Amino acid sequence: MHQQAHELTEAAVQTLFVQHHLRFTRQRYAVYRALACEDIHPTADQLYQKLTDNKSGISLATVYNTLEALVKSGLAQKLADGGTSARYDASVDDHLHLRDRATGSLMDVPVNLGKRLLDNLPDNILKEIESELGFSINRVQIELVGEYAGN
Amino acid sequence: MHQQAHELTEAAVQTLFVQHHLRFTRQRYAVYRALACEDIHPTADQLYQKLTDNKSGISLATVYNTLEALVKSGLAQKLADGGTSARYDASVDDHLHLRDRATGSLMDVPVNLGKRLLDNLPDNILKEIESELGFSINRVQIELVGEYAGN
DNA sequence: CCTATACTTGTAATGGTTCTAAGTTAGAAA
């Protein structure tokens, strides 16, 4: 679920940053906005390209720095691509990804379906894993690997 | 579940390779054996180090080539590390991973627990996702992200 | 308005992975 997808005004994002102990800068605002309005899961370089097209005046190093800050503060997550470069997502909730074996591409499962699957995970077994292994689960990341019917 | 974990004789692995249309070489045997008897999920370089210690006489390029061949043939899977380097696993079955947020380390959930969770996934919802999205699911990869109680 | 601290930036360095081109080998066929 894309949190605040409809709340990307400067003031709203500034508030969000303050809540997460992040300084608000022109560059960070641009990166966050670009990331949050994406429905794919962009790489750092894709974001940089997009921002450069927008003449947002930002360096690639800053894109990386900002993404790291967002991830560390909990405003984004870094998804391993399996391929060459990392992908980012401005969502932090549990959600499902679909990975196409053929292309390696990654996309979200529609929220309603994904949520139903996650809500129906056997909670008692998760609890058992936690107690048995002395592990505290923060997030359940599920990836459905397969291929589109067309292929 | 580590398939053939007890069946790593030369003959057994050779048969396995033939079944998967892979030529059997000294180097591939060494890599497969090193991978299959690991309980962690080694990186290419960790395997290379281990094999070098064993004086197996193998180059790093071959480790990479072999891992790629194993993955392509279905005898291993590549796990995105989220961090810097990829990790490999000589198992192809659905299974669960635990990722420690602190260290980024990745390990298996014991088979019995993992299997119970996977067996209790709501199958009807998975089917619905398949039909709704025109996607055919080969594998369900679940990662439990969290931290050990000690930390 | 001033200041301290944190952020930004271009560039260099790093490090995992892939490429290349030359040598070697597995395994099929005779």
Add this chain to the structure above:
DNA sequence: TTTCTAACTTAGAACCATTACAAGTATAGG
């Protein structure tokens, strides 16, 4: 067994995503 060739191995170069660095700049608190 011998021969043959496609496939494999290898060292080193190349590649490219990411991080480190050091100098300049901007934010937010006082």
